[in-house]
Amino acid sequence: MRMRGHRSRAVVAVTAAAVLGAAGCDAFGGGGSEPSASKARQAKPSPSPTPVWDGSPASIAAVGDSITRGFDACTVLSDCPEVSWATGGSAEVNSLAVRLLGVSKAATHSWNYAVTGARMADLPAQMARAAARKPDLVTVMAGANDACRASTVEMTSVADFRAGFEEAMRTLRRAAPRTQVYVASVPNLKRLWSQGRTSELGKQVWKLGICPSMLGDADVLDSAANLRRDTVQQRVEDYNTVLEEVCAKDARCRFDGGAVYAYRFGTEQLSRWDWFHPSKDGQARLAEIAYRRITARSS
Template identity: 65%
Template sequence: MRGQRRSRRSRAVTAAAVVVVAVLVPLGALAGCDADDGPAANGSSAERRPSPKPTPLWDTSPASIAAVGDSITRGFDACTVLEDCPEVSWATGSDAKVRSLASRLLGARNGAQSGTARSWNHAKSGARIAELPAQMTRAVATKPELVTVMVGANDACRDTVSHMTSVADFRTSFEASMKNLRGGLPKTQVYVSSVPDLKRLWSEGRANPLGKQVWKLGICQSMLVDPDVMDAAAVQRRDTVQDRVVAYNKVLKDVCAKDQRCRYDGGAVFDFRFTGDQLSQWDWFHPSRNGQQRLAEIAYRNITAKEPPA
């Protein structure tokens, strides 16, 4: 009897030990198989399953584009005097020489063959930043994968320096625009162009007598009025406009940086050295076809880059 009790006790201990081992030891180790995150039974490192690559937040080849902004995006004065010419727009135009951003990114997908629009131009000549939230709302309705923004020149181009849009109001309107977009399209990408260097445009355009006559019609008087006057007051006025443009660009950069799917151009448009060939032959201020082509090149380069501009 005593031997039988010892035998039963031994079997019970053995059974308990098996239970403990089953609880504490990974199933793969008991089976002699490599665990996903641990060493194999023979002591060699286990092969790890390749982790799926995360989907990048920035898509370098969006399938549809909507443009918002002002007269530059409408191709104003690029084809005929004092008229829009959206077919040469840097963003959505169809002109073969310009090769707009839409043409470069979408090609035949841009509605020419499919019968379905892939690009929309919601910009308006004369628009200031206060109109951008409404333009964004219209862009949301078309559900683009990319929205381009070029706005701010008209906020600095006013009748007088005192009428320029304040930096605080500029920020409020741009933040509202982004909020409108995100309210309807949380994953749509945004490409933001910097405001052009208006002082550079004055410097280049004032060499043309006809251009200066057109400027008298009321184009960007805060910068362009009395283009040949170089006294202290005129210099200060132009510098004040220039400083305001720089401040606008900082707002565009800062607000865009808070959105993971927004890419600012790094000041590329502001830094571009427009020459006579890139300016309208009617007002020597707005981009010509050649200028629109340069803007399209800048946008395409920045949008298709793996990393955003510095």
């Protein structure tokens, strides 16, 4: 009986030692012993990961449509890239490039590949030209012309719009995988109609073919005209959803969160030539929106 008791105590002791040993492995990473204080003091902290987004790009390329070309901001029915919100050098606008790079560097390190009348299907080719520059940042503002067609039936489908933007992003990534992208939302075309229709001159210019799906028969307010405008507006909102969703899949892309769409453009921000495209003041507002979004600490 006594021998049996000694054997039981021995088993308990061995078991306890095994448990403590196992606990020691868990506590010290499986090494079985605690590192010395001197080694702990010598251990260097892991370096912080490099942020994916850099709010201070050293070069900028712009792609898009007439808005980025400064269309009708200086003279009637003409481009005026000098006042472009993205890359212009005008002191009146204080473009994104000037704000980020400074006046002298903006003149040599920013490029405008936007084309008046361009639609999303044209963006991949523009993006290829921009990517060849290996810019730190590419700005994108496109989609208004996809909605501004002769009729609502001719508007770019949401599926085709998505395919075009995805192809543009793939084109950029193949050539410039580290380039950052700022994506502006499509403006609220219905608001531009409601503001611009206060000008008789503007309405005469609209008859030349500026955004007929929204601006045609500007003073007609019957159910058919209202339905037409609402259809265009819904398509714009669908385009903005696409821009946001596609951009969200890329770690180096920032959507403006709908800021351009939400901006309440007034008559001071509209071209005095066509009362639809941004004036110099409107271009300045677009530059300010972009600058705030790009330099924000978090997405």
